[in-house]
Structure formats: structure tokens, C-alpha cells
Amino acid sequence: MNGWSGRMLSVDLTAGICTVDEIPEKLLHAYLGGRGLGVRFMRDSHRLHPFDPAMPLIFSVGPLCGTSAPTAARLSVVSRSPLTGTIYDCSAGGKFAWRLKGAGYDLLRIAGISPQPVTLVIGESGGELIPADVLWGTTIPVTVAALEGLGSVAAIGPAGENGVLFANIMMGEGNSVGRGGLGAVMGRKRLKAVVVNGSRNSIIAQRDRFQTARTDVMRLLRASPVIFGELGLAEYGTPALVDLMKQRRMAPTENFSKTWFSDSHRYSGPAMRAECAAVKDGCHGCPIQCKKSTPQGEHLPEYETVSHFGALNGISDLQAIVKANTLCNELGMDTISAAATVAAWGEARGRFPHAGEMSGILESIAHRRGEGELLAQGSRRATEILGRPELSMSIKSLELPAYDPRGAYGMALAYCTSGRGGCHLRAYPISHEILRKPVATDRFSFSGKARIITIAEDTNAAVDSLVACKFSFLGASMEEYSELLSAATGVEYTPQGLKEIGKRICLTERFYNCANGFDFRHDQLPDRFFTQPGSSGDGIEIPPLDRERFDQELQKYYRIRGLTPEGTFADPGFLEQQP
Amino acid sequence: MRDQIARYSAKLLADRSAIPGTIAIAVQDDLLFAVGGEPEATLAEQILGELDALALVVARPPLPFADLLIRRSSPESRQIVPNDTENRTFLHDIPFIRAEEQDSNLAKRIAGLLGGRKGVIVEGVGLVAVGSITVEQAYINYSSVFHSTFVKYLQDLLDEGFLFPGEEENFGAFRREWLLPLTADGLAFRSGPLEHREGILDELATVGRYTVERGLVDSFFGNISCRCGGLIYISQTGASLDALPGCIDPVPFDNSSTTGITASSELLAHRRIYESSGVGTILHGHPRFAVVMSMLCQETECRVDDCWKECPKVRYLDDTPVVAGEIGAGGLARKVPPVIAGPGKAIVFGHGVFTTGTEGFREPLQRMIDVENWCRDEYFRRLDRVTLHPASKSVDKNAAVEVKRGSI
Ligand code: SF4
Numbered sequence: 001m002n003g004w005s006g007r008m009l010s011v012d013l014t015a016g017i018c019t020v021d022e023i024p025e026k027l028l029h030a031y032l033g034g035r036g037l038g039v040r041f042m043r044d045s046h047r048l049h050p051f052d053p054a055m056p057l058i059f060s061v062g063p064l065c066g067t068s069a070p071t072a073a074r075l076s077v078v079s080r081s082p083l084t085g086t087i088y089d090c091s092a093g094g095k096f097a098w099r100l101k102g103a104g105y106d107l108l109r110i111a112g113i114s115p116q117p118v119t120l121v122i123g124e125s126g127g128e129l130i131p132a133d134v135l136w137g138t139t140i141p142v143t144v145a146a147l148e149g150l151g152s153v154a155a156i157g158p159a160g161e162n163g164v165l166f167a168n169i170m171m172g173e174g175n176s177v178g179r180g181g182l183g184a185v186m187g188r189k190r191l192k193a194v195v196v197n198g199s200r201n202s203i204i205a206q207r208d209r210f211q212t213a214r215t216d217v218m219r220l221l222r223a224s225p226v227i228f229g230e231l232g233l234a235e236y237g238t239p240a241l242v243d244l245m246k247q248r249r250m251a252p253t254e255n256f257s258k259t260w261f262s263d264s265h266r267y268s269g270p271a272m273r274a275e276c277a278a279v280k281d282g283c284h285g286c287p288i289q290c291k292k293s294t295p296q297g298e299h300l301p302e303y304e305t306v307s308h309f310g311a312l313n314g315i316s317d318l319q320a321i322v323k324a325n326t327l328c329n330e331l332g333m334d335t336i337s338a339a340a341t342v343a344a345w346g347e348a349r350g351r352f353p354h355a356g357e358m359s360g361i362l363e364s365i366a367h368r369r370g371e372g373e374l375l376a377q378g379s380r381r382a383t384e385i386l387g388r389p390e391l392s393m394s395i396k397s398l399e400l401p402a403y404d405p406r407g408a409y410g411m412a413l414a415y416c417t418s419g420r421g422g423c424h425l426r427a428y429p430i431s432h433e434i435l436r437k438p439v440a441t442d443r444f445s446f447s448g449k450a451r452i453i454t455i456a457e458d459t460n461a462a463v464d465s466l467v468a469c470k471f472s473f474l475g476a477s478m479e480e481y482s483e484l485l486s487a488a489t490g491v492e493y494t495p496q497g498l499k500e501i502g503k504r505i506c507l508t509e510r511f512y513n514c515a516n517g518f519d520f521r522h523d524q525l526p527d528r529f530f531t532q533p534g535s536s537g538d539g540i541e542i543p544p545l546d547r548e549r550f551d552q553e554l555q556k557y558y559r560i561r562g563l564t565p566e567g568t569f570a571d572p573g574f575l576e577q578q579p
Numbered sequence: 580m581r582d583q584i585a586r587y588s589a590k591l592l593a594d595r596s597a598i599p600g601t602i603a604i605a606v607q608d609d610l611l612f613a614v615g616g617e618p619e620a621t622l623a624e625q626i627l628g629e630l631d632a633l634a635l636v637v638a639r640p641p642l643p644f645a646d647l648l649i650r651r652s653s654p655e656s657r658q659i660v661p662n663d664t665e666n667r668t669f670l671h672d673i674p675f676i677r678a679e680e681q682d683s684n685l686a687k688r689i690a691g692l693l694g695g696r697k698g699v700i701v702e703g704v705g706l707v708a709v710g711s712i713t714v715e716q717a718y719i720n721y722s723s724v725f726h727s728t729f730v731k732y733l734q735d736l737l738d739e740g741f742l743f744p745g746e747e748e749n750f751g752a753f754r755r756e757w758l759l760p761l762t763a764d765g766l767a768f769r770s771g772p773l774e775h776r777e778g779i780l781d782e783l784a785t786v787g788r789y790t791v792e793r794g795l796v797d798s799f800f801g802n803i804s805c806r807c808g809g810l811i812y813i814s815q816t817g818a819s820l821d822a823l824p825g826c827i828d829p830v831p832f833d834n835s836s837t838t839g840i841t842a843s844s845e846l847l848a849h850r851r852i853y854e855s856s857g858v859g860t861i862l863h864g865h866p867r868f869a870v871v872m873s874m875l876c877q878e879t880e881c882r883v884d885d886c887w888k889e890c891p892k893v894r895y896l897d898d899t900p901v902v903a904g905e906i907g908a909g910g911l912a913r914k915v916p917p918v919i920a921g922p923g924k925a926i927v928f929g930h931g932v933f934t935t936g937t938e939g940f941r942e943p944l945q946r947m948i949d950v951e952n953w954c955r956d957e958y959f960r961r962l963d964r965v966t967l968h969p970a971s972k973s974v975d976k977n978a979a980v981e982v983k984r985g986s987i
Contacts, residue, residue, distance in 0.1 A: 219667070219668055219905060219906075219909060220669075222905060222906070222908040223668055223844050223906035223907040223908075223909060224907065225816050225841070225842060225843065225844045226816075226840055226841070229840065229842070229907065229908070230834065230846060230847045230850070231830070231834065231837040231839050231842070231846070232840055236837055240837040241840070243836045244837065244840055247838045265836070268836070268837065269837045270834060270835055270836065270837060432712060434841070435841060436817045436841050437816075437817075438711070438712070438817075439712065439817055440715075440815075440817055440818075440826075441712065447580060448580060448606075448608055448633060448712075448713065450608060450609060451607060451609070451633050452633060452712045452713075456712070458631060479671065479695065479696065480671075482695070494694045495694060495695060496630060496693075497694065500631070503631070556608060559609040560608075560609050
């Protein structure tokens with residue numbers, strides 16, 4: 001087989017057994033890998049509670065992993081989120097994915113609960129469980145340092161062990177499987193880490209064709225100002241967006257009560273470069289290298305993190321923000337949800353934390369001590385307990401990232417239709433509403449957005465199944481990536497065919513969610529965005545969203561998706577019709 | 580979306596890339612519909628209904644170049660591969676459907692091809708282009724196909740002359756009637772130096788519009804900037820030169836802010852030109868004859884196989900230097916600044932023209948017009964020699980493209 005290896009490793013933690021199985025070729029062709037394949041393998045488990053012993057935690061690479069396709073050394077981790085209750089996947093870069101493919105597996109399925117803490121060690125001949133009692137309770141850097149001699153590491157920190165609902169799984173090089181709390185799922189299984197050490201090469205079906213497509217991708221990446229421009233992601237990382245969001249007056253400030261923060265220049269891309277001597281860093285095998293680190297190797301925060309530990313909490317102290325980011329990484333927690341939960345709590349108690357308090361709060365969350373016990377549950381549950389549910393700026397319990405929906409109407413809709421909750425990456429309308437890629441759309445108009453969001457969701461589901469990084473698509477397109485895929489696998493794919501695969505994945509996810517009780521009532525923005533204006537100025541008006549117009553567009557989305565007006569499936573047999 | 584359809588239908592007419600009455604644009608939001616002449620509108624609707632995309636343009640170009648490229652291609656060919664930068668970077672190739680292959684399944688076949696590419700040539704019908712997320716994108720893709728087929732046909736003529744009965748007469752009509760004289764006569768400019776924000780924004784928008792209205796460039800391809808103190812005012816990426824209001828980024832020269840992340844992909848080239856030549860204004864566009872002529876090369880023993888990116892030479896068209904270099908970080912920003920300082924103009928292989936001005940925009944616009952007029956005249960001089968004296972083509976074809984200097 002070319003592109004894929006066609007094998008999966010199944011691990012039963014309860015029984016302590018690892019088995020190697022074949023993956024039917026037709027499933028690989030129909031779901032590709034990554035998110036798509038993982039979602040398909042959730043078909044028999046999607047109704048289980050996230051902490052049910054039988055709930056699988058799936059690591060899935062794609063057919064381009066292990067090749068020189070730009071940004072494709074990635075995997076998706078799929079399960080059901082304890083934070084949102086939805087089907088959940090997250091894409092992460094790093095050598096782990098590359099080594100898992102190198103060990104000869106497209107997919108790793110972990111179920112059961114180990115009687116004691118364990119580490120799963122994977123090689124080309126299978127998996128082995130070794131005790132992890134001494135690692136239990138340690139931070140990510142300590143765990144990684146202890147295990148990296150065995151291979152590439154994916155681990156949880158104290159937050160995952162303690163069931164923080166937004167706990168991450170962290171990759172050894174610092175990449176995170178973030179947002180939905182899959183670290184807590186791993187913690188519940190008493191699985192401290194997975195280590196993998198494969199080195200087989202992927203076999204490419206058509207080398208010359210692959211090389212031509214790769215050259216085409218690289219040409220487009222170089223042509224994109226957002227990627228390789230002198231103010232782009234390769235130079236400044238995602239914090240390049242700090243100044244832009246300020247200028248567009250859509251930087252969420254003080255728990256989304258404002259959209260403009262006067263001091264954000266103190267943690268902008270240029271400020272970070274000057275103050276932290278930022279150097280390039282990034283995912284294994286990625287030519288863009290959008291991540292930034294200090295010369296000492298400390299990872300610097302991404303845009304969403306600086307903005308949420310910054311403006312969202314009214315903090316402008318860059319060193320405090322960098323420290324908060326580092327702590328989250330060490331404790332294994334999602335930075336967006338952590339910062340947004342703290343901000344919601346801050347507004348509820350009438351005072352946002354000052355910079356010096358943040359570290360203590362984050363430690364208390366990871367260890368579920370003091371106020372951390374409340375905050376570890378995420379903003380939706382915390383504000384409900386405090387009697388101020390309107391202050392949780394979340395959708396389906398997932399805290400919104402740092403793009404205020406009043407400043408980009410496609411983003412407003414996409415937050416709601418996202419199957420995993422308030423996430424900017426499912427349809428990523430920031431690309432056209434703000435970054436003008438592939439073309440600009442009017443950010444203050446709903447016109448056409450239902451169709452645009454549907455197409456982008458489908459496309460991105462395919463991207464997440466290749467698995468490639470979405471930033472590549474700020475330059476290249478599915479035209480070039482379908483060529484890479486066809487050349488790698490020897491199976492012909494077109495961009496249209498890939499969108500149809502993406503559509504199948506999105507609808508399957510929605511079907512799972514509907515089976516767990518989700519419908520149009522969960523596809524809603526917090527009231528604040530319909531009743532309060534943002535911070536207008538510099539000739540830019542940020543009025544509240546028009547609820548009637550929003551509802552119309554949401555209904556259009558349902559019609560385009562073939563759903564009922566309640567956002568559900570008219571056909572209960574949908575799943576059986578899918579491969 | 581009807582306003583978008585009206586807007587881009589009007590643009591197709593204004594830039595004379597489609598014949599009136601043959602333009603149809605289909606869109607689908609939750610409903611699918613098409614606006615335009617028949618049978619194009621029905622066809623457009625049928626094709627878009629097969630695609631996961633928002634908009635589609637079907638129109639017949641006023642020039643038969645795309646159809647002639649199909650006739651010139653070998654019987655087994657299924658696509659043409661123009662070699663201008665636009666095609667190389669964004670289109671890759673342009674599939675086509677011959678007249679004799681068209682049947683009742685035409686819409687499905689076109690949709691099948693558009694499932695993999697941005698535009699398709701349908702012989703006898705016209706150009707079909709898709710826009711994944713906007714009507715504008717479908718228009719841009721149509722323009723790209725029109726541009727690339729135009730450039731390729733002109734190149735092929737220089738190589739092979741006229742091949743078919745009536746081809747020469749058709750081309751004569753194009754030369755006499757479709758091509759307009761290029762001139763800056765009658766245009767008003769602000770005199771430099773441009774110093775005030777509002778005046779700068781207004782002048783950039785005005786001059787951008789001039790370049791399109793005068794038929795010098797297509798609206799979507801190109802960029803424009805002005806230096807004022809510590810700022811470069813530059814058009815945004817993907818901005819149309821004839822629709823610049825609201826699409827200009829002020830970018831600090833010292834990179835103290837990153838709001839300019841949305842600026843043109845050629846920001847780095849503009850900045851380096853300002854740094855190295857001390858000029859005040861820059862204009863960049865893709866006039867077609869300059870693009871064609873830039874790709875003529877007299878070298879016969881050259882080992883470089885990626886001329887667009889790797890050619891180390893500075894060649895000349897008249898007194899305008901020609902250099903290689905791909906878009907953005909692809910090398911153009913390194914290769915143009917050293918050669919543009921003296922003449923205030925430079926051509927990038929297969930791509931387009933950069934011109935500069937000391938203070939205002941009269942100078943760079945006039946320079947770009949002069950470059951394109953020279954390339955146009957030179958093209959026709961060569962074509963006439965090829966077609967009137969076919970034996971002369973192999974010796975004369977590249978004579979005016981001289982190598983003046985060594986590597987840069
Ligand atoms: S662009 Fe950034 S996030 Fe994406 S693969 Fe590269 S380094 Fe990783």
C-alpha cells in the first residue's frame with residue numbers, strides 16, 4: 001500500500017493487551033486518516049460518556065504523514081470531549097505523528113482504564129505498557145525528559161491527571177492537543193504518556209508527480225504575504241495578528257465586554273520579538289515554522305494565548321503572559337479555555353486578576369485547589385455555579401477564542417455551526433474576512449456566509465484528515481494538496497472529491513452530536529453579542545449582531561446541510577448509508 | 580448576491596474580456612440561480628449545481644485565442660499549459676473540452692474538470708471559471724484564464740505563425756480594433772511629494788483606476804504604493820487596482836506594527852526599492868505584451884531549467900532590465916531593486932512590470948505605458964517578420980533581448 005500503512009494498534013488498558021489489526025482499505029480511501037478516520041472509528045462509541053472505560057482515545061495520522069508534503073507531519077486525536085460533550089478532535093504537529101507512521105500504524109486506538117498509571121511504548125512490532133507511578137504527578141517537561149530516550153512523547157500533566165475539563169495532551173516538542181479536554185480522558189484512563197519510535201519510510205506511488213506538486217505548494221506559500229511576507233506568520237508567528245485585531249477593533253477585551261485594548265502593542269509580534277528575542281520554531285518538517293521561542297527554548301505564546309491572557313483579562317504585562325503560557329504547557333492545560341474561564345470568573349466577581357496573580361490561579365486550576373476546583377470545570381459550568389451563566393463566552397461549553405464575532409459575521413456563524421463548540425478553526429473565516437485569503441469577503445455582512453462556512457467546514461475536515469496544517473491553506477489550496485495525495489497514494493483525488501469526503505466527516509460528527517442531544521439550541525452565541533456593541537472607533541462601527549439576520553443565516557446553513565430547521569437529521573439511517 | 584452578479588458582469592464588459600450578451604453568472608447560497616444570457620445561464624446553473632462552490636462564470640471572450648490554442652494543441656492533449664507566472668503559480672494548467680466532444684453531458688463534464696481546476700475552456704462556448712467562496716473569485720479566475728490564454732497565444736504565434744484559414748484576418752482585427760492605443764493623455768495627477776494621508780489614499784485609488792481604465796492591466800493583478808515619512812502606503816493583497824478605496828495598508832517602515840500582514844505580497848520588493856533607490860512611488864502591473872516579451876530569450880546553451888526563478892542574468896528589452904524572480908518571498912524582492920534604481924523600470928520574467936517615480940504617479944504610470952507600448956511594437960515587428968518571412972524567425976526571434984550584464 002502506498003501512502004497509508006493499512007495497520008492500526010489497539011490497546012486495551014484494562015486487560016493490558018495490545019493488538020495489531022488491518023484497516024479496511026475502503027475506509028482509508030473514504031476517510032483518508034486523521035480526523036476523518038478517527039471519527040469513523042468512533043461510530044460504535046459516540047454515545048458513551050467521555051469518561052466511560054470503553055470510550056476510545058484515538059490517535060490517527062494521515063496518508064501524507066511521513067512524506068515531504070509541507071506541514072503534513074501531524075495527527076489528530078479523537079474522542080468525546082468531557083468539556084463540551086461533543087465528538088472531539090484536535091490536530092497537532094510534532095515528531096510523534098511522524099514516528100507513529102514510521103512504526104507502521106495509521107491509527108492508535110486506546111480504550112479501557114489501567115489499574116495503575118502506565119506509559120504506552122510503541123515500536124514497529126507492537127505496543128508495551130510500562131509502569132508510570134513515578135511519573136504520575138509530574139509536569140510535562142519532567143515526564144518528557146524521563147521518556148524521550150525511548151522515542152517521541154505525548155503526555156499529560158497534572159491537569160489531565162486531575163480531570164481538568166480543558167486538560168491537554170502535550171507533544172514532547174511543545175505542540176498541544178488542545179481545547180476539548182482530551183487530556184482528562186487520557187488521565188481517566190491512567191495513561192500518563194505514549195512514546196513511539198518508528199522510522200520506516202512512507203512509500204510514495206508517483207515520485208515525480210509528488211515533487212512537482214510539492215514545488216507548486218512551496219511557490220504558493222512563498223507568494224502569500226500572510227505566510228512568508230515580512231510581517232507574516234513565518235516572521236512573527238500568530239502574534240502578528242495582535243496589531244491587526246486591534247486595528248480591526250475585534251480583539252476581545254475584559255471578557256468580551258469590549259473589543260479594543262489600548263495596551264495590546266505591549267505584547268504584539270514586534271514587541272515579543274524585541275523583548276523576548278523571539279527565534280523561529282515550529283512543527284517537525286514544516287517549512288513555515290510559525291511558532292516562536294526564546295533563545296533558551298521557552299515556547300512563546302500564540303495569538304489566542306497572548307490576547308486572552310492579555311486583553312481578555314485586562315493584562316498587558318508580556319512577561320506575565322509568557323509565564324502563564326509556559327505554566328499551562330507544563331501543567332498540560334488549554335491556554336484559551338484557561339484564560340477565558342479566568343476572565344469570566346473575573347467579571348463575575350467584579351475584578352479581573354492582575355498580572356501577578358495569574359500563575360497562582362493556573363496552578364490552583366491544574367491541581368483543583370481552592371478556586372481552581374471551580375475553574376477547572378470551564379467557564380460554562382463555573383458561571384452557572386456562580387449564578388451568572390450569561391458571563392460564559394462559550395458555545396457548546398467551549399470558550400471562544402480571540403476573534404470577537406461582532407467584528408466578523410462569518411466567524412459569528414462558524415463559531416455556532418462548529419461541531420466541537422466555539423472554535424475558530426473549523427471553518428476559519430478569519431482567512432477571508434480578515435486575511436483576504438483566498439479572496440476577501442465583507443466581514444460586516446452575512447450575505448453568502450452560510451454557503452461559505454459550509455464549504456470551508458468541508459474543506460477543513462479534509463485538511464484535518466490528510467493531516468495538513470490549516471496555515472498552508474493561506475497560500476496553497478486543495479488543488480495542490482489533492483495532487484500530493486494522489487501522487488503519494490496512487491489513488492486519484494480531486495479538490496471536489498476531497499470536499500465531499502469532508503462533508504461526510506462533518507455530517508457524521510453532527511449526527512453523533514445530535515444523537516447526544518445537540519440541536520439548534522446549542523448553535524447559539526452568548527446574548528452579549530446581540531445586545532451590546534463592541535468598541536467602535538477610528539471610523540469603524542462595531543454594533544451588536546442582528547439576531548434576526550443571524551437566525552436567517554443559521555437556517556440557510558441547515559438547509560444547505562440538508563438538516564431540519566432544528567438542525568437535526570430527518571433521516572435516522574444516515575450513518576448506515578456511509579462507508 | 581444579485582448586486583455582486585451585476586457588479587462583476589459589468590466588470591467583464593468594462594475590461595472587454597467577454598462579449599455582451601454571452602455572460603452568465605450562477606451563484607448558490609441555500610438556493611441556486613443564474614443571471615445572464617441563454618444558453619450560458621442554464622449551463623452555468625447546471626455546472627454549479629454539481630460543485631461544492633458558491634459562484635461560477637460562463638462567458639465568451641471577444642478574442643478567439645483560447646479556442647485557437649485548442650486547435651493548435653495535439654490531438655491527445657487535454658489541457659493547455661501557459662507559462663506566464665499567473666498560470667504557473669495559481670492555475671497550473673487549463674483543461675479544455677473540444678467541440679466534437681460536447682454532448683448532452685456537457686455540464687457534468689465541465690463540473691468534473693472544475694472539480695480539479697479553477698477554469699476550463701469549452702471550445703465554441705467560452706471560458707468557464709469557478710469561485711469557491713465569492714463571485715469575485717469566479718471573476719478573478721476567469722480573468723486569469725483570459726490573461727494566460729492571451730499570453731500563450733501571442734507566444735505561440737511568434738513560434739509558429741498563423742496555421743489556420745482566417746486566423747491571420749482575425750488577428751488583424753484584434754490588432755486594429757480590440758487593442759486600444761495606450762496613453763496617459765488627459766489624466767490628472769496630484770503633484771508630489773504626496774504628504775497627507777487622505778491625499779495619498781485618494782491618489783493611490785485614482786491611479787490604480789487609471790491603469791485599468793486605460794487598458795494597461797487587468798484590475799486584479801498588480802499593486803501600488805507611496806512612501807511618506809516612516810510609512811509605506813500600499814495596496815492590500817488581492818485588492819483590485821480599480822477598487823482601492825478601503826484597501827490600502829499604511830505599513831511602518833521600521834516594522835513596529837504588523838497590521839500590514841494583509842498588504843500586497845510584493846511589500847518586501849516595494850520596501851527594498853524604496854531603500855535602495857530613494858524613490859517616492861511604485862507601480863506594479865502585468866501588461867500583457869511586456870509579459871510575453873519578457874519570456875523571449877536568446878540563450879541556447881543555458882543550463883537553468885526554471886527561468887522564472889533561477890535565471891541569473893539581467894537581460895534587456897530596449898533599455899528596460901528583465902530579471903527572474905517569483906512572487907513574494909520567491910526572489911523577486913531580491914532581484915528587482917538592484918536593477919530598477921537607474922532606469923526607474925524593470926520587468927520580471929513572465930510576470931509583469933515595476934516602475935517608480937520620484938514624487939507623484941505621473942512618472943511611473945507613463946513609464947509603464949512606455950514599456951508596454953515598446954513591447955507591443957516590438958512584438959508586432961517580430962510577428963510581422965515571422966509571418967511575412969517565415970524563414971527569418973529562427974535567426975531574428977530573440978534579437979532584441981540582449982544580455983547586457985552578467986549575473987546579479
Ligand atoms: S505553520 Fe506553524 S502550526 Fe502549522 S505546521 Fe507549521 S509550525 Fe506547525
